[in-house]
Amino acid sequence: MMKKSRRSFLKVAGIAAIGLGAAPAMNFASTNAAHPVKSKNQTALTAHRWGMVIDTNKVTEQVVEHVMEACHKAHNVPDFNHEVDEEKFPNTRPVNHKQELKWIWEEHFKYAFPDKEDEFLAEKFLDLPFLVTCNHCKNAPCVQACPTQATFKREDGIVLMDYHRCIGCRFCMAACPFGARSFNFRDPRPFIEEISPGFPTRTKGVVEKCNLCSERLAKGELPHCVEASEGAITVGDLEDPESEVRALLNENYTIRRKQSLGTEPSVYYVM
Amino acid sequence: MTKNIILTGLGIFVLAVLSPFWFNMVTTTQAKPSPELLGKAKTEKKCVLDKYDMRANHMSLLDEWRDSVVRDADRMYTSANGKSFNMSLSTGENSCLGCHEDKAKFCDSCHTYASVRPYCWDCHTNPKEIE
Numbered sequence: 337m338m339k340k341s342r343r344s345f346l347k348v349a350g351i352a353a354i355g356l357g358a359a360p361a362m363n364f365a366s367t368n369a370a371h372p373v374k375s376k377n378q379t380a381l382t383a384h385r386w387g388m389v390i391d392t393n394k395v396t397e398q399v400v401e402h403v404m405e406a407c408h409k410a411h412n413v414p415d416f417n418h419e420v421d422e423e424k425f426p427n428t429r430p431v432n433h434k435q436e437l438k439w440i441w442e443e444h445f446k447y448a449f450p451d452k453e454d455e456f457l458a459e460k461f462l463d464l465p466f467l468v469t470c471n472h473c474k475n476a477p478c479v480q481a482c483p484t485q486a487t488f489k490r491e492d493g494i495v496l497m498d499y500h501r502c503i504g505c506r507f508c509m510a511a512c513p514f515g516a517r518s519f520n521f522r523d524p525r526p527f528i529e530e531i532s533p534g535f536p537t538r539t540k541g542v543v544e545k546c547n548l549c550s551e552r553l554a555k556g557e558l559p560h561c562v563e564a565s566e567g568a569i570t571v572g573d574l575e576d577p578e579s580e581v582r583a584l585l586n587e588n589y590t591i592r593r594k595q596s597l598g599t600e601p602s603v604y605y606v607m
Numbered sequence: 608m609t610k611n612i613i614l615t616g617l618g619i620f621v622l623a624v625l626s627p628f629w630f631n632m633v634t635t636t637q638a639k640p641s642p643e644l645l646g647k648a649k650t651e652k653k654c655v656l657d658k659y660d661m662r663a664n665h666m667s668l669l670d671e672w673r674d675s676v677v678r679d680a681d682r683m684y685t686s687a688n689g690k691s692f693n694m695s696l697s698t699g700e701n702s703c704l705g706c707h708e709d710k711a712k713f714c715d716s717c718h719t720y721a722s723v724r725p726y727c728w729d730c731h732t733n734p735k736e737i738e
Binding site: 375531 | 678679680686689694729731732734
């Protein structure tokens with residue numbers, strides 16, 4: 337039997353303690369180097385607060401049509417006037433046109449700007465088409481209304497939706513003073529003429545709206561409406577004094593929809 | 608005498624109780640799924656995580672990716688093995704389906720076997736099915 341002195345026991349115990357501490361430390365050092373990283377694409381367009389300026393003088397019926405088509409096609413927004421392919425989708429029940437879905441659409445002045453209607457309003461405004469969409473408000477009431485945080489305000493000012501999370505309660509639709517949101521009362525797929533592979537469709541029971549083409553901004557491209565508008569729509573950073581939108585706001589008289597409600601819309605109209 | 612009867616009876620009983628195991632030993636089943644790696648996935652070899660991690664945790668990874676893309680606008684994922692991916696289920700070359708070209712032979716083979724019905728495809732589109 338070996339006899340251990342107190343001294344040699346303490347030595348061994350001390351070395352063992354160092355060894356116990358060394359293993360986790362080395363593990364930490366080795367895994368630290370290879371953690372996955374999430375980042376933005378290098379070409380992505382960024383802003384502190386995205387905003388839109390629509391020059392109403394340049395918006396014609398033709399521009400409206402092009403813009404709506406470009407947006408709705410790219411985002412797989414269903415069109416209830418589209419004839420359903422009976423082979424692919426048998427027994428589709430008839431449509432109710434009141435349940436139409438839209439992300440950007442045409443509106444008359446009196447509906448777009450009800451607080452600015454006037455008996456002696458300049459006649460040109462009576463039949464001028466106004467393009468309206470989600471205003472991506474600074475104080476978005478829909479964001480406050482959403483019980484699941486499916487609708488939220490992104491850091492760059494875009495009011496976005498997480499369709500995965502939407503439970504279809506439609507509180508946001510009640511909260512939005514601009515009617516910018518639509519509800520999928522039924523499966524939208526039979527009414528999409530040609531599904532665009534770049535964006536998912538929605539499903540029955542979720543709300544949808546304009547997302548300011550966040551999927552395009554992430555790739556460094558401007559929104560579809562800007563491209564299709566022939567110069568009528570400009571999108572940029574409202575908080576950057578050097579930006580194109582700020583230059584337009586500086587040079588022109590602009591109005592916003594229902595300003596008195598205090599939601600601070602980010603869509604401006606050059607009159 | 609009774610000892611022999613009891614023992615044979617016990618033997619028969621054990622054989623009968625374990626019959627499913629005997630049955631499985633003599634027959635073969637084809638039920639086990641074999642997801643196929645086709646096209647780009649076949650030559651690429653390296654996925655986001657290693658094979659077994661992917662098999663067990665791809666749903667958590669997708670969940671993490673979704674939050675990152677939708678909430679933080681971060682769409683690039685550089686994984687621990689140094690490769691970068693476009694955090695997307697079905698859009699673009701560098702997405703899940705961009706590499707695993709055939710959803711039916713890859714995703715569905717296991718999902719059908721395990722009787723799980725993820726509702727990804729209620730909204731997301733399989734580029735192959737669109738045409």
